[in-house]
Amino acid sequence: MAGGASDLAPGKRDRRFTDPAWSENPLLRRLVQLYLAAGRTAEELVADAGLEARDRRRVEFLVENLTEALAPSNVPLLNPSSAKAAIDTAGLSLVRGAGQLARDLVSAPRIPEMVDGSGFAVGENIATTPGAVVLRTEVLELIQYRPQTETVSEVPVLVVPPTINKFYAIDLAPGRSLVEHIVREGRQLFVISWRNPDARHADWGFDTYVRSILDALDAIEEITGTDRTMLGGICSGGILATITSAHLAAIDRQDRLAGLFLAVTVIDTTDAGTAGALVDRRTAEAAKRRSRRTGYLDGRSLAEVFAWLRPGDLVWNYWVNNYLLGKRPPAFDILFWNSDTTRMTAALHADFVDMSLDNQLADPGTLEVLGTPIDLSRVTVDAYIAAGVADHITPWESCYRTTTLLGGESRFVLSTSGHIAALVNPPGNPKASYRVNDTNPPESSAWLAGAEVRQGTWWSDLTEWLSARCGGTRPAPDHPGSDTRPVVGDAPGTYVHEK
Structure with missing residues (x-):
């Protein structure tokens, strides 16, 4: 050689x-x-x-x-592009790069900046689907989106977002918003926006968050006059939605649910990818001690960990762009959302860690929430489970195992995208595709071998699935909220702006 x-x-x-x-x-x-x-x-x-x-x-x-x-x-300079940039700018590219490096090292996450966020503003060109806040508690704001069709489905939809990032991953720019898509398909849609907690809220754990989801369901039933809701969740929000479903089953109130849909959510943590392999009991206990001392886990710490799971794309790519070439990172809405992290309460962090290490949700009765044992096999409503084949945070094989835990009929759909790109998958992309299989064999490899590739976005498949389970139609409401649940503000609310 x-x-x-x-x-x-x-x-x-x-x-x-x-x-x-x-x-x-x-x-x-x-x-x-x-x-x-x-x-x-x-x-x-x-x-x-x-x-x-x-x-x-x-x-x-x-x-x-x-x-x-x-x-x-x-x-630097060995890279031909870096050398050319240095010559073309008389060395200013390296000076700019050194300045950016110094700024990035000052505060967490100590990785290269991934996005130029100067052109984005939440509520102005991000998270702009029209709606109103119809419930505000210490823990959450509940957003009801305004109908964009003359009639809407009888059964409303509630989406529970992640607890370490803000909800608007599903409501980015117009044309790239799952919220907008669902509303335009004639659904009554509600989305939770979690409060960004601080040290005062250190004791909020599973009980607090599940109770808050139940509060949201109460408000939705009161506003819409219906007794069933389609419950959905994304990533850690999907875990909370699943626990809520199992709690309702345990108290014989599963009739409140029309179904369950989960996106990029890992329930069974057996061999759950690189992130799971890197955590053992010693490191987990140390992490819990750190969050107990401050009262919360800073989302920037997790963002740094997740970046090193894909170092080529999420670290060294920006190292070259920002430091060697002296350029600003690109302006991209997904990366803007990714950088807009939130905190997680110490109690919730501890609950998630314990759940993951002991694989509690896969072992019926091991976890108790609101005084009830959690047994996912008792969740017998239909479930829709979506994952991304290139997901480095919630591996699709781990997401698939949820089909073996729930007691109802599950439909698993595999997108071609990664963790967040799987959510931002609007119609119109000629390269988009997804895989489906009418059967759910025990092993994910067998599911993949028998899966059919379909062109387009899995959003369309979700629309068909929801249509079959959200009842008939009724005239769209004239205004959000109700006499007993009046509007308290416009979407996207106030909690989404908390830093």
Whole structure:
């Protein structure tokens, strides 16, 4: 290889070495080949080591991070694009990059800035679907979206968002909003916006959040005059929605639910990807102690952890752009949302950690919430479960295992996207597709082998599923709220603005 006989080259999708100099300059070409060969050797050594699944994921995580960090494209001036930028700007690109690096190191998350958020404003060009806040408590605001059709389905829909980010991942820009899509399909839609907690709210745990979802269901039933609601949840919000469903089943009130839909939600934490493999009891207890001291877990800490799960795309890509080229990161609505993190109360953090480590939701009766044992097999309403095939936070195979835990009929849908892109999947993208299978075999690999690929977005599939379970239609309400539940403000509310 050192003599130049190797034909080893970067893959066509490897953006690190697209500059022609990496292939045309003999020295740079040999350097890239040596780097690629070393990385391939490291991967083969791990694959041949015969490690247990958990240990293998940990070693793979370490090897991937070391390999990505050592890429020659990360070195100032050695990177041809960096050298050209320095020449073109008389060194100002490196000066700007050094300034950005210093600013990023000052505060968490200590990773390169991923988005230029200066052009985004929540309520102005982000989270703009018309609606009103019809319930405000210490824990949440409940948003009722204004109908955009003459008639609406009898059964309303309630969506529970994540607890570590703000709700508007499902209501980004017009045309890229799941909220907008559901409303335009004739649904009565309600979405929770969680308060951004601080140290005063350290004791809010599963009981508090499930009780708050029940409060939201009470308000929806009162406003709409119906006795059933379709309950949905996303990521950690999906866990809370599932627990709520099991609690209602335990007290014989599952009749309040028309169904359950979950997106990018892991319930069974057995071998739940790299993130799960990196956490053991010692590190978990240390993390819980830290959040107890402050009263909360800072969402920026999680954002940093999640970034290192995909170091090439979420760290070193921006290292080159921001520091070596001295450019600003792109303005992208998904990344703006991702940077708008929230805190998680210490009690809720501890509850989630314990649930994950002990896999409590997969073991009936192990977890108690609001005084009732949680047994997911008693949740017999139909369920819709969506996941992303490229999801690095909630692996789709782990999401699939929910089909084996719930007691009703489940439909599993697999999008081509990652964690958040799976949610922002509007119609009109000619490259979009998803997989479906009318059966749910025990193993995810068997499901995938028998799945059918359909063109378009899984949003359309969800629409059909909801239509079959949300009853007939009725005239759309003239205004949000009711006499007993008056409007307290316009969407997107006030809690979404809390920092």
